[in-house]
């Protein structure tokens with residue numbers, strides 16, 4: 351079952367682009383990454399899902415219901431952490447969380463205390479006195495206190511130290527194991543790789559690809575490094591599928607995508623002393639999608 355269905359969603363801000371014809375689905379139980387550089391359109395997509403802004407065209411459904419028409423119903427089941435959190439500074443942390451909980455008409459006191467313990471958040475402090483990172487933790491507790499079925503996170507880790515990031519990821523994994531679906535927006539590749547099963551990559555307002563993380567890695571190019579006994583002519587490895595070919599003395603480097611047999615045969619036909627074949631890391635794969643086209 352799809353928890354989120356986005357169909358041809360477009361949002362323009364006056365004459366400027368927000369997002370253009372975005373479509374993808376998030377299935378129940380997934381931790382789904384939404385990744386792209388600054389200004390790509392992640393927040394615009396998320397704000398539309400939450401009916402904080404209206405689409406110019408297209409639509410989106412959450413739990414099978416139109417996200418604008420059924421917004422009040424849907425919001426009860428969503429935990430949202432915005433990229434930037436703002437609060438009325440005069441309130442105490444616990445009072446703000448109780449106030450937030452009152453919207454869901456259930457007693458969340460036990461859960462607030464559990465989450466505060468996990469995230470090491472002092473409930474007795476005034477919001478005014480919290481550091482940026484602690485305000486972020488408050489946002490996390492606020493987003494999760496009603497045990498939502500869908501958790502939407504927009505750049506959630508900015509401001510958290512590495513230990514807290516780790517605790518937060520573990521918390522998300524626990525919620526996911528209990529059944530929550532997670533949409534995780536980020537421009538940080540390593541955290542998406544660590545947490546998500548599938549990703550949508552967004553660039554300049556449009557979806558570039560939607561893939562399993564594992565498939566992204568498998569279908570990509572391989573990196574070859576070959577040490578030869580004698581210096582080779584550069585043309586020797588200039589084969590279809592080869593790119594970024596560099597030959598320096600006895601060392602040959604290139605990237606290869608395609609049928610491996612041809613290139614392995616070429617290697618076998620020359621006198622080599624060593625060969626290394628490596629998978630690109632995820633960062634290199636993403637960079638390929640990120641690069642701006644002129």
Ligand SMILES: Nc1ncnc2c1ncn2[C@@H]1O[C@H](COP(=O)(O)OP(=O)(O)OP(=O)(O)O)[C@@H](O)[C@H]1O
Nearest residue numbers: 363366367368387388389390391392393394395537
């Ligand atoms: N309120 C607004 N008015 C005009 N243009 C906007 C507005 N909000 C966003 N945009 C534009 O829409 C595009 C997408 O922005 P958005 O904030 O959705 O990107 P993002 O992927 O979330 O980026 P970031 O990682 O920097 O938050 C950008 O070109 C941005 O300038």
